[in-house]
Amino acid sequence: MSSPNDTQLAATDTKTGLSAVLAQNAGSFVGLILPVAIILALTIWPTITGKDITRESIFTIMLSIALASSLNILLGYTGYVSFGHVVFFGLGGYVGFYLMAVQGWSLWLAMPMGGLAAGLLAFLLGKAILRLRGGYFALATIGVNEAMRAFINNFKPFGGPVGMTLNFQVYKDYGGAARALSLAFYILAALTLLIVIISYLVRTSKFGLGLLAIREDEDAAEVMGVVAPSAKTWAYVLSAILPGIIGVLFFFKNGSIEPVPAFRLNFSIEMIVMVMLGGQGTVLGPIIGGVGYQSLRGFLLTSPLFKNIQLAVAGALLLVIVLFVPAGLVGWLRNRFPALRRVLQ
Amino acid sequence: MDFLLTSILDGLLLGFVYGLAAMGLTLIWGVMNVINLSHGPIISLGMFGVYLLFSGLGINPYVALIFVAIFGLLLGIVIYFVAVNRVINAPHLSTLLATFSVAMIITGLGTAVFSASPRNVDYSLGSFTLGSATIPINRIVAAALSMLITAGLYIYLRRTRSGRYIRAVANNRNAAELMGVPSVRILALSFGIGTMLATVAGGLIATLFPFTILAGGTYELKSFVIGVLGGLGNPVGALLGGLILGVLEGIIPTFMPATWVPVIEFILFVLILMVRPQGLFGAKKS
Numbered sequence: 063m064s065s066p067n068d069t070q071l072a073a074t075d076t077k078t079g080l081s082a083v084l085a086q087n088a089g090s091f092v093g094l095i096l097p098v099a100i101i102l103a104l105t106i107w108p109t110i111t112g113k114d115i116t117r118e119s120i121f122t123i124m125l126s127i128a129l130a131s132s133l134n135i136l137l138g139y140t141g142y143v144s145f146g147h148v149v150f151f152g153l154g155g156y157v158g159f160y161l162m163a164v165q166g167w168s169l170w171l172a173m174p175m176g177g178l179a180a181g182l183l184a185f186l187l188g189k190a191i192l193r194l195r196g197g198y199f200a201l202a203t204i205g206v207n208e209a210m211r212a213f214i215n216n217f218k219p220f221g222g223p224v225g226m227t228l229n230f231q232v233y234k235d236y237g238g239a240a241r242a243l244s245l246a247f248y249i250l251a252a253l254t255l256l257i258v259i260i261s262y263l264v265r266t267s268k269f270g271l272g273l274l275a276i277r278e279d280e281d282a283a284e285v286m287g288v289v290a291p292s293a294k295t296w297a298y299v300l301s302a303i304l305p306g307i308i309g310v311l312f313f314f315k316n317g318s319i320e321p322v323p324a325f326r327l328n329f330s331i332e333m334i335v336m337v338m339l340g341g342q343g344t345v346l347g348p349i350i351g352g353v354g355y356q357s358l359r360g361f362l363l364t365s366p367l368f369k370n371i372q373l374a375v376a377g378a379l380l381l382v383i384v385l386f387v388p389a390g391l392v393g394w395l396r397n398r399f400p401a402l403r404r405v406l407q
Numbered sequence: 408m409d410f411l412l413t414s415i416l417d418g419l420l421l422g423f424v425y426g427l428a429a430m431g432l433t434l435i436w437g438v439m440n441v442i443n444l445s446h447g448p449i450i451s452l453g454m455f456g457v458y459l460l461f462s463g464l465g466i467n468p469y470v471a472l473i474f475v476a477i478f479g480l481l482l483g484i485v486i487y488f489v490a491v492n493r494v495i496n497a498p499h500l501s502t503l504l505a506t507f508s509v510a511m512i513i514t515g516l517g518t519a520v521f522s523a524s525p526r527n528v529d530y531s532l533g534s535f536t537l538g539s540a541t542i543p544i545n546r547i548v549a550a551a552l553s554m555l556i557t558a559g560l561y562i563y564l565r566r567t568r569s570g571r572y573i574r575a576v577a578n579n580r581n582a583a584e585l586m587g588v589p590s591v592r593i594l595a596l597s598f599g600i601g602t603m604l605a606t607v608a609g610g611l612i613a614t615l616f617p618f619t620i621l622a623g624g625t626y627e628l629k630s631f632v633i634g635v636l637g638g639l640g641n642p643v644g645a646l647l648g649g650l651i652l653g654v655l656e657g658i659i660p661t662f663m664p665a666t667w668v669p670v671i672e673f674i675l676f677v678l679i680l681m682v683r684p685q686g687l688f689g690a691k692k693s
Contacts, residue, residue, distance in 0.1 A: 143500045190681050196499040197442045201631055202680045208628060209673030216666050223666075331507060338504060370519040377511025384504045385493050 093407025097258045097346050100353070101127070105251040114243075119360065121247050125312065126352035128254040129305055130336040131261050131345075136301040137334065138343035139270060140294060141277030142192065143200040145330055146207030147305065150180035152324035153210060154306025155313040156220055162314065163226045164219075168235065173249075173310045180306025181299045188295030195280070204327065211325035225320035246315040250308065257304045262345045264300070265407065273297050277343070335380055341390030345407045350391055413540040414657035420546040422653020423553035424611050426646035428626050429633035430557065431604030437640025438577040438597040439495060444506040445486065447627030448513035449602050453479060453609025454618045455521060461528050468530050468614050469548070475610045476603050483602030487595040495594065517620040527617035549611040556607060557646050560600075564642070573597050577640070632676045638686020647688060 104124060108117035133147050158176030161167040167175075191202040215223050236242040264270040272293045275283035284290050313319040332355070340351025358379070362372035387394050396403050428450060435443045453475050460471035490509050494501035532544035564570040575583040576593045584590045609623060633652050637644025652672065659668050679687065 137500075141498070143503060145503070191677070194680060194684060197436075197440065197503070198680060198684050200499065200503060201442065201635065202677055204628075204631065205673045205676040205680065209670060209677060212666075212669035212673060216664070216670060334500075334504065338500075342500075371515050373518065374512045374515025377508040377515055380511065381490055381505060381508035384501055384508060385490070388494075388497065388501060 092404045093345060094259070094262050096405060097262065097349055097407075098255065100349055101251065101255050101258060104353075105248070105255075108247070117244070117247055119356075121250060121315075123353055123356045124247075124250050124254050125308065126333075126336055126356050127349050128250065128257050128308055129333050130340070130348035130352050131254075131257045132301045132304045133333045134301075134337050134342060134344075134348045135261060135264055135273075136297050137337055138347065139264065139273040139277060140297045142294065142298075143196075143334070144203045144298075144301075145200045145334070146203035146205075146327065147301070147333055148325055148327065148330040149203075149207040149210050150184060150302040150305040151309040151312070151329070152207075152214075152321075153183055153309070154180040155309030155319055155324055156214060157306075158310025159226055159228070159313045159319045160220055162232065162310075163228050169310070169314055172314070173307045176310035177303040177307035180309070181303040184299045184302030185295060188298040192291065192294045192298060207325055207327060207330065211321050214325070215321045221319075223321060225318060225324075227318040228314070230317075243315060246311055249311055253304060253308060253311070258345065258349065260300070260304075261348075262407065264297075265345055269293065269296070274343070335376075338380070338388075338390055339383060341392030341394070341396075344390075344392045344396070347390050347392040354391070411658070411661055412538075413542075414661055415654055416537075416540055416542060416657075417546070418653040418655070418657025419650060420542070420550040420653070421615075421656070422650035423550040423557075423646070424608055424615070424649070425626070425629055425633055425652055426637075426649020427553040427556060427604055427611070428608035429630040429637070429645040429649055430560065430642045431601040431608065432627075432630040433634040433637065433639050433645045434560075434604065434642055435598055435601035436634065437642070438573060438601075439491075439594050440499075441491060441495070441502045441506065441598075442499075443598075443601065444503060444627075445509040445513060446605055446630060447623035447625075448510045448517065448620075449479065449482070449605045449623065450609035450612070450626050451517060451618070451620050451623035452482070452513065453606030454613040454622065455517070455526075455620065456606060457610040457613045458526050458528050458618075461530060468528055468610070469552070472552075472607055472610045475606050479603035479606030480599040482606070483599035484595045486602065487598035491598060492591065492595070514620065521620050523619050523621060525617045525619050528613045530614060543615075545614050549615060552611060553608070553646075556604070557642070560604070560642060569593070569596060573600075629672075632672050634686075635676055635679050635684075636687055638688050641686060641688060644686055644688040648686075651687075 104120050108114075108120055129147075129151065133144065136142050136144055136147075154176030157179040158172035161172045161175055162169065187206060191199060191206070194202055214220055220226065230239070233239045233242040236245055264273070272283065272288040275286065275288050276290050276293060280290055309324070313324070336351035336355045337348050338351070339354055340349065341347030359372070359376065362368045362375055368375050383390070389397060392406050396406050432443055432446050435441055456475035456478060457468050457471045460466040460474060461468050466474075486506075486509055490505045491502060494505050530545075532548065534541050534543045535547065536542075564574055572583070572588045572593045573596065575586070575588055576590050576597070580590050583593075608626070612618065612622075612626065629652060633645055633648035635648075636651055637646070637648030655672065656668055659665070659671060
């Protein structure tokens with residue numbers, strides 16, 4: 063039974079609902095300002111100081127931001143814990159490196175191929191292991207990474223346990239080694255900006271809403287019409303492509319590639335720590351987390367008091383965050399100061 | 408053929424110790440659905456416990472195991488209350504990261520104190536010859552002790568009051584609580600027993616191979632594989648899984664390069680997770 067009064071009420075509801083959505087959309091553009099500003103500031107910082115060493119440390123921070131933001135699409139938005147995300151970085155790096163070192167391809171062609179290889183692996187894995195939930199999925203990702211590392215270790219075309227090295231002549235094409243280093247930095251900056259914008263677009267899109275729904279309650283999301291298997295797979299692929307591309311860039315800059323540094327499980331876990339530190343499921347979180355984690359690590363490694371026990375100090379800090387601030391810095395700020403929510407996406 | 412027999416026998420004996428290590432992991436998973444990522448560093452602590460008691464105080468390594476076990480139990484209870492209890496009902500990520508941060512703390516402190524240089528417990532009981540097969544007695548003792556401890560755990564879980572409480576909590580924590588089982592204390596005890604098994608397994612491994620403070624990581628990964636083979640949460644399955652892994656490690660190198668062993672292990676691991684996440688021996692999911 064609906065009285066005219068009810069209908070009217072419903073109409074006002076729709077109206078406020080609609081204006082709320084509009085307001086939120088306007089607000090979410092505001093949300094992109096801070097992330098982009100941070101990335102741009104980091105990009106021009108080395109030019110201002112003019113020191114190569116600054117550029118190197120910012121390269122590490124940028125790398126962290128890009129990888130953490132990629133992982134966040136799966137971990138933060140979809141709620142699936144990939145413990146072995148470094149497998150995409152390593153595989154992409156290996157494929158791209160092989161093309162550059164053995165087949166003589168240029169970096170510009172090798173990078174997309176690395177991304178493609180990582181995306182393809184994620185697509186196939188997505189079909190296979192994304193059915194697993196919670197801890198089982200996390201375990202499977204560890205297994206995939208270890209299997210891949212052990213396989214590459216035996217795979218002769220990729221150099222087996224010794225890996226591959228780039229001939230120094232290669233850098234000539236990019237204007238010498240010094241220019242190549244600087245070029246790698248600006249490519250990374252562009253890629254980082256790209257992933258941050260993708261992360262924002264996903265978060266505000268219908269696809270992203272579906273992912274958030276899966277995170278909250280996968281069964282309920284499916285009932286509401288989210289096609290969970292395909293949404294999860296695409297989130298996985300999306301979170302894998304950039305690490306694959308960046309892997310090529312990183313090892314190009316490095317000049318050599320070996321199985322152990324390419325598939326270091328701890329590196330995966332560091333990415334998770336950064337996402338958690340800043341705030342999972344937010345665009346800004348992984349950026350703050352990447353900057354925060356790397357600055358802290360730099361401080362601990364150079365401080366005479368903590369130098370020897372930096373790992374233990376970082377562990378204690380992580381424990382405190384997990385136990386007491388599980389939403390991370392951005393999540394905590396959002397809860398504490400609701401007025402800031404538009405800015406802190 | 409004799410060579411194969413030796414490999415199988417060797418692998419089987421080692422498998423018992425692997426199984427013991429995995430049992431610690433799988434017990435914690437079965438009771439509280441927590442994947443203990445500090446498992447590896449705790450195994451390392453067991454190794455160093457035996458090493459320090461043996462080289463520092465001259466205590467027989469097998470006697471030292473008793474002290475190591477007590478230490479492991481207490482350590483586990485402390486870890487539970489400090490790191491796990493608060494997030495036990497939170498999503499998986501929280502317990503994974505909480506136990507991982509414990510792993511970072513142990514590894515960080517351990518590396519600072521012991522450095523990453525290799526150690527070994529120089530204590531050999533000689534070897535035993537059976538036909539053409541020669542087997543170090545250390546391995547036989549380690550396997551026998553692992554079997555004994557497994558049997559002890561089985562009886563403990565079946566026959567004693569606190570053991571039954573553990574099974575009740577594993578089955579249904581709320582129902583157990585309603586029946587008057589002090590569930591928090593039982594969870595802490597289970598975590599303690601899990602880490603105790605890990606330290607003892609570490610201590611036994613220390614009598615077989617050289618090790619570093621980081622060596623536990625390898626056995627943690629093996630424990631994952633074994634746990635999944637045997638069904639996570641199923642202690643007896645863990646022993647069988649350990650035997651399978653041990654035999655695989657014995658046989659594979661006889662017909663292909665030994666470096667392929669981890670490839671096969673981890674592919675098997677992922678395949679089993681995909682096809683039969685409850686394990687080969689079908690533990691019922693509680």
